[in-house]
Amino acid sequence: MSIRLQREDFDASAEAAALTRGRTDIGAVVTFTGLCRGTEAGAPIAALTLEYYPGMAEAEIARHVEAANARWQLLGVTVIHRYGRIAPGENIVLVVTAAAHRQAAFAAAEFLMDYLKTRAPFWKSEEHASGTRWVEARETDDAAAERWAPPPGRPEAAQ
Amino acid sequence: MKILYFAWVRERVGKPEEEIEAPVGVATVGELMAWLAGRGEEYAHAFANPRVVRAAIDRTHVKSEAPIAGAREIAFFPPMTGG
Numbered sequence: 001m002s003i004r005l006q007r008e009d010f011d012a013s014a015e016a017a018a019l020t021r022g023r024t025d026i027g028a029v030v031t032f033t034g035l036c037r038g039t040e041a042g043a044p045i046a047a048l049t050l051e052y053y054p055g056m057a058e059a060e061i062a063r064h065v066e067a068a069n070a071r072w073q074l075l076g077v078t079v080i081h082r083y084g085r086i087a088p089g090e091n092i093v094l095v096v097t098a099a100a101h102r103q104a105a106f107a108a109a110e111f112l113m114d115y116l117k118t119r120a121p122f123w124k125s126e127e128h129a130s131g132t133r134w135v136e137a138r139e140t141d142d143a144a145a146e147r148w149a150p151p152p153g154r155p156e157a158a159q
Numbered sequence: 160m161k162i163l164y165f166a167w168v169r170e171r172v173g174k175p176e177e178e179i180e181a182p183v184g185v186a187t188v189g190e191l192m193a194w195l196a197g198r199g200e201e202y203a204h205a206f207a208n209p210r211v212v213r214a215a216i217d218r219t220h221v222k223s224e225a226p227i228a229g230a231r232e233i234a235f236f237p238p239m240t241g242g
Contacts (some may be wrong), residue, residue, distance in 0.1 A: 046210030122241025123166035
């Protein structure tokens with residue numbers, strides 16, 4: 001697995017290709033890219049700036065990648081999260097999951113994104129014409145992450 | 160112990176990190192927030208609504224009831240908005 005936090009952009013197709021190169025056991029690769037929108041709640045934004053907690057962000061992502069590996073027997077995972085100033089249209093986050101079959105690859109990619117949004121220590125601020133403002137967490141994101149919680153009696157998964 | 164602040168908690172406190180020694184009797188993350196809030200106007204502003212402030216001890220998420228004994232690094236931050 002590869003987890004990278006970087007200021008620079010990434011190439012989603014190159015990352016997916018790197019994960020499958022020389023492999024014949026992988027039957028499915030899901031590539032998710034999150035991009036910076038140019039409007040938020042109807043108002044245009046000039047850019048997003050992402051702050052993160054060095055050390056904890058990597059550790060928190062690694063914990064969830066390990067949970068995903070245990071749950072879906074992944075054959076490869078790449079997570080890249082950018083920080084710093086990001087303009088509309090630019091990439092923010094990449095999750096690539098590889099598995100023998102598509103169900104595992106799809107589910108693991110969605111699981112990782114839901115947890116990245118609510119548990120990985122990153123914070124976005126939006127630049128508007130009138131100044132900057134911290135993005136507020138969405139309850140819908142919390143609900144999306146909670147649906148992956150293990151059923152009672154299986155506390156070892158997910159967390 | 161080292162205390163770290165992120166996003167608007169950092170902006171309100173006015174610094175990204177500091178070394179502190181919590182007094183005897185401050186045993187949990189919640190008690191630490193209450194003690195910090197009493198250190199001045201900027202802290203009172205940052206911790207005005209402690210229920211929305213999240214915490215991590217040694218880079219792991221914790222709840223406000225978590226004991227702080229033995230912690231090397233405690234971070235305070237708003238709900239996360241990555242991804």
